[in-house]
Amino acid sequence: MPPGFTVTTETCADYLELDQKLAPGLLREIDQNISLLEEETVKKFGATDNPLLVSVRSGAAVSMPGMMDTVLNLGLTDKSVAGLTELTSNHRFALDAYRRLINMFGDVVMGVDHSHFEKSFDRIKKRFKVTEDADLNKDGLAALVTAYKRVYKKHTGEDFPQDTELQLRKAIEAVFRSWNIPRAIAYRRINNIRGLLGTAVNVQSMVFGNMGDDSGTGVAFTRDPTTGRNEFYGEFLINAQGEDVVAGIRTPQPISEMNSWRPDIYKRLLRIKRTLEIEYKDMQDIEFTIERGELYMLQTRTGKRTGAAAIKIAVDMVKERRITQKVALLRVPADDLNQVLLPSFNPAAKRHVVTIGLPASPGAASGYPVFMAEGAVARSEDGDSVILVRRETSPEDIHGMHAAAGILTSTGGSTSHAAVVARGWGKCCVAGAGELIIDEKRRLINVNGRKITGDDRISIDGATGEVMLGEVEKRPPVFTPEFKTLMKWADRNCDLVIRTNADTPHDSRIARDFGAEGIGLCRTEHMFFGEKRIMAMREMILADSTAARRRALKKLLPYQRRDFTKILLTMKGFPVTIRLLDPLLHEFLPGDQKSQRELARAMKVRLDRVKRRVNQLHEVNPMLGHRGVRLTVTYPEILEMQVIAIVQATINCRRKRMKVMPEIMIPLVGVDAELSMLRELTEQTINDVARNMNYRGELDIPIGTMIEIPRAALTADEIARHADFFSFGTNDLTQMTLGYSRDDSGSFMPSYLDKDILKNNPFQTIDADGVGQLVRTAVEKGRQTKPKLHCGVCGEHGGDPESIVFFQSVHLNYVSCSPFRVPIARLAAAQASLLEKQLTLFG
């Protein structure tokens, strides 16, 4: 262990098993460790009858909102305050430490609202005619202690405990208890922190950063947690205790300024920083205190960082030969790439800057200001983009922070609560914008005389700290060399091919630039919503004979041919899986009376007929209705038109020596006879078009199906006889396998996640035991029939790192995801391959 540490830790795994009641055995162990601390105290203060002063803090590997963090100054009582005064010859200091204890203990251990202490403080300041707490003299502090004790008694019904052991026990208990408060549980869920039995507790002997101007306290990261640059990054406050920095109550000095204050200490700190990084092989988040010129390290742990920083640190550490490429790949959470894939503001766009704060977490966000967490949740659920605007944030705000597009605070530095949480999520944050005067009640911001209300959109720039009026134009992200390096390493290490889900040349282009090697799902339904197209589509739906349907479809053919040509060319050299028409015909008809009347008029049919058809197409459970292959079985002419368009587009491109590679995918197959019948029709149509166009080359267009109905997975051996490939539609497969309607699951899903009935939302991360079992079965059965059967996934799970680990384990050939998730999928696929090899190695 590096020098300067005096730490004692106990995990509470056994404790939690005992259902929140203190385990006597454990407490005995804690007691023993506290005896060791007592020895330290003796050494330090030179006398045995003097107070044992300790801090108690959570020993959880990551700090969680709602978790009790620290109680300082434990062990102070009316009696030991005298001892401390004697030892330090500083009565004012001793009283200051005591009032801090009563406040902190009352607040975090006993649940007395902080505001009660604040009001009491304000009254004392008024009585003693001072404005800053630093200005309170000995008598003022003595009065404050008395007042705080009164607040404590009023709200807890007990006197402030004068038994130091009781103080300690209660503080330890509070840490353990805080593990299971709803806010902490919510945080773990949002951040997918799982498999932990509980928190540890650290009991540490006190050192004081508030013993005068030769004392201080600070927090720092061994590298810049925002950019990842190898620069010491932190803040400190002279004559202060730790929570003053973290809570953002006073604005601290940058760490580099320590060099001019006490160069000897600064040099020592730099040396320790280096030692810690060598020891832990990763960027560290450290806390330290200087007591009367002596440096003490309070804590070190792996530091939270932005996605950009994670990439840079990982790649740099490979260059510094601290870690291997494979470790670097495993060290960047794939989802964190999201942050560097986020757009930023266009530098060329006009900005109306009203003030500048600290650039606390990168990104660019625009939205309506909201002033309370609940409002942020409600308004974002209504579909508005919102910016949460607070003086400072606290763990109570966690839900609102998650819901907001960005976070803006008027106090606190770059290590304040708002900044740390926002960086963890890759959410844009501007902190400490001191010129903002925030009026929460009237929901108003005053900034340099200008008023901003909840109805004025604002923009915040996490890269510059700028706060701007209106919505500023954004631009796509720019990729750093480290990002490109990491992606190169990822591609070198992964087995799965990454494709994308794209229906337009624009999306295809973005995805290709992001490294997609093909389109796994090109939906065709969106192509029919253009003004002229939708009319032809509706004509087709309203037709009452095959001939009339064919006439309408003929009008759609040139549009489809053009669409397919463009997409095939954008992806040339890579496969493009085109899914034939899938949705309910209902979705193409207007639902309201007015539009129906317009449609009737435009199509020169009676309103009655339009209405009748709309009613006829209505379904009780549309999810399980007349769509996908069922449409094609009843109206094969739709398939014919789409296949003709695909083949004509293909032949046209091939004649220009463009290597376009379409694949035809028939959705919603549940019975092998559906596929065999339509495969035959598809093949026949392909041959007809080739013959009509006098094309003699090999067309070789694979025909496959989506596996998205449980029965299809169960009978995959039969279905594989007619399929060149399987593409798992895990969205629908999840709906049917679990019997959850995605549109309706909001009514019970939150409660299922809260009660831990489900570990994840199965629409985000694949349910490996249920849905995954079907995927595994289908791959195995399919490959029994055709050993080389090409299998991929095109549901939203294709872009989810945890799901990708599963898809790697069943040996799919590819995953397909939305364009912006392609790099995430590439990294996740590499991680999945590496993890699988590790497992093979060790298991």
Add this chain to the structure above:
Amino acid sequence: MPPGFTVTTETCADYLELDQKLAPGLLREIDQNISLLEEETVKKFGATDNPLLVSVRSGAAVSMPGMMDTVLNLGLTDKSVAGLTELTSNHRFALDAYRRLINMFGDVVMGVDHSHFEKSFDRIKKRFKVTEDADLNKDGLAALVTAYKRVYKKHTGEDFPQDTELQLRKAIEAVFRSWNIPRAIAYRRINNIRGLLGTAVNVQSMVFGNMGDDSGTGVAFTRDPTTGRNEFYGEFLINAQGEDVVAGIRTPQPISEMNSWRPDIYKRLLRIKRTLEIEYKDMQDIEFTIERGELYMLQTRTGKRTGAAAIKIAVDMVKERRITQKVALLRVPADDLNQVLLPSFNPAAKRHVVTIGLPASPGAASGYPVFMAEGAVARSEDGDSVILVRRETSPEDIHGMHAAAGILTSTGGSTSHAAVVARGWGKCCVAGAGELIIDEKRRLINVNGRKITGDDRISIDGATGEVMLGEVEKRPPVFTPEFKTLMKWADRNCDLVIRTNADTPHDSRIARDFGAEGIGLCRTEHMFFGEKRIMAMREMILADSTAARRRALKKLLPYQRRDFTKILLTMKGFPVTIRLLDPLLHEFLPGDQKSQRELARAMKVRLDRVKRRVNQLHEVNPMLGHRGVRLTVTYPEILEMQVIAIVQATINCRRKRMKVMPEIMIPLVGVDAELSMLRELTEQTINDVARNMNYRGELDIPIGTMIEIPRAALTADEIARHADFFSFGTNDLTQMTLGYSRDDSGSFMPSYLDKDILKNNPFQTIDADGVGQLVRTAVEKGRQTKPKLHCGVCGEHGGDPESIVFFQSVHLNYVSCSPFRVPIARLAAAQASLLEKQLTLFG
């Protein structure tokens, strides 16, 4: 082969493979057989240059509507008519045979509508001033032949063929072709006739029943096909050809009257009848012709019969030592029991009889008269019970006959089309009610001066032939000794226990009387629709706190306790599986504005609140929504109330020494954590109630779950850890495994069945490959965890014989079906056991 036969048969399996084109090899064989026939003709008519006269008929084992049945008199041409005249010295007879050929060949082979010939016939009759065709003299018949030839040419564009071989080929071809016409396909589907490659064709030398008053023709059953009594049953016509009997154009004489006409022939027929039954070990359906005093047998096949007859014949034949008990059990189609389970009219009820026809098929039916098949289909789809009323029925009417509750005809006997088809389906039929004057166009019946319209309900009694005005009260069926014997044999031979689905004491009682050994599914939702109950239910749904919900639930408790007590007592000694509340809460709230307003007033809340809650509870896909266990997870107090009611009812009964055996079933489980959580709550509630009631006995209430979500089946090993039993809810399991909404599947299901994509409607007969695979997996996995796990099925498949064969094969413990299907299930279960043992024996 018994004496009297001159039959030639060729199957068309190879022919069908050749896609409706005549196979030369096959024709060669037919030619060879025809040469044999020619020799017979030579023997019979004594000259080689005379006509070869044959009939061609379908050789299908069962006759199917739409299938070409027979063409008689083939081989007649202008030239051979002369030969026939010469041979028989009867020019009138030869002409009559010729005009019949042109008509029949034109109609059934060439598709010329029969009405064209009829109109032509009417003109000729007018010209020759006769009213009956029998009265036409030689000249009249000659004119009719000429007129028919003209009709033939007009509608086929060709002359009537004078080449006898061409006539023969075309007739054979027509038989083969008719196998695949939609009506025949529909009939095979309705009657579940599968696995046949096609029909055979019989070519037979002609014998003539219309050669004078010493000739005749008839059809008969070796036993009564309606009751099964061992009485010779049939009809014959003097001086007539076969189709006159079957088509019901002339009303024939009962077979017994043959004894007074020609006792020698009658005696010979009785002897043949006996021989045939001994040979084929089953009741036979025979056709015969008498030509100039000589008896010829034309055909014998196993006869169609009513369910009652099937039972009696099977049981009687065991007594007669013709067959074994096991063969008897396999010989009665389980579904046919439906017919003897049907209610009949209460003999004590008042009847307003307007006329009496032939009791052609037993049962009792009431409904609105409809006059066309299409109308019957449409109106019955609208939910009306209808009686199809026709002069006579023909294969075109088959859909309408199926849709109608009963069939009533004004001509035709007990072997007419209407009678035969109705008996096959166990549908009530009164035939040949000659006093009815049916006006199809004006949709009116005139009977003895009284007018009956489509808006007047009528009743028909298939046991007496009575046609009555209005709806006559029905009574439950009475069971024959043979039925009871068969059921006893069934129970002795089956492995599966039969339970019932029942929610009321009334249904439970019926089911128990039918032999149900317990309730497999007691739904609890219907219990909440009583006037006071629904209010409390709605109060519960509108409540906005757990406390308010509990208050409302408390009001429901006494009702539930009473419901459960009654059902448990009705089923005492047998298990009763009570399913906790399953449906969407939405279903309990009124949908229309007016009822919502009333509800708001009654509950003294604002209309807004009712509406908001209704909207809030609306779901896009209700099938996959917030129901079943999901309700209980979110509102555990509902489960508590229901469990309290069950346990209180149980303790009350047990204290009176009543052996009641409730089982608690938690529906819609998909994740084992759902069940483990609710099992714990259920057990705790059971213990609480027992403690509060001071009950010290062993309660021992099994707690199980429905397996109706694919994921539950896939993870059955996990779920079994918390379940004492599994009950397969195959209705929902089918919906989710196939992705079909039962409510919506009408939009594509018919087309899927027509195109043979699905072999059965999976909601009627279990989809063994898909849904069945999940059932099998779940049973296996469940019993891996708990080898003795009790497994049953409570979906509608539990009463379907074909599905029962499947359930036997996966070794469920029981099936549960609706009360009226219990005897069917008992028989089907015995058959399934016997079949399985046969398979084990041979395979």
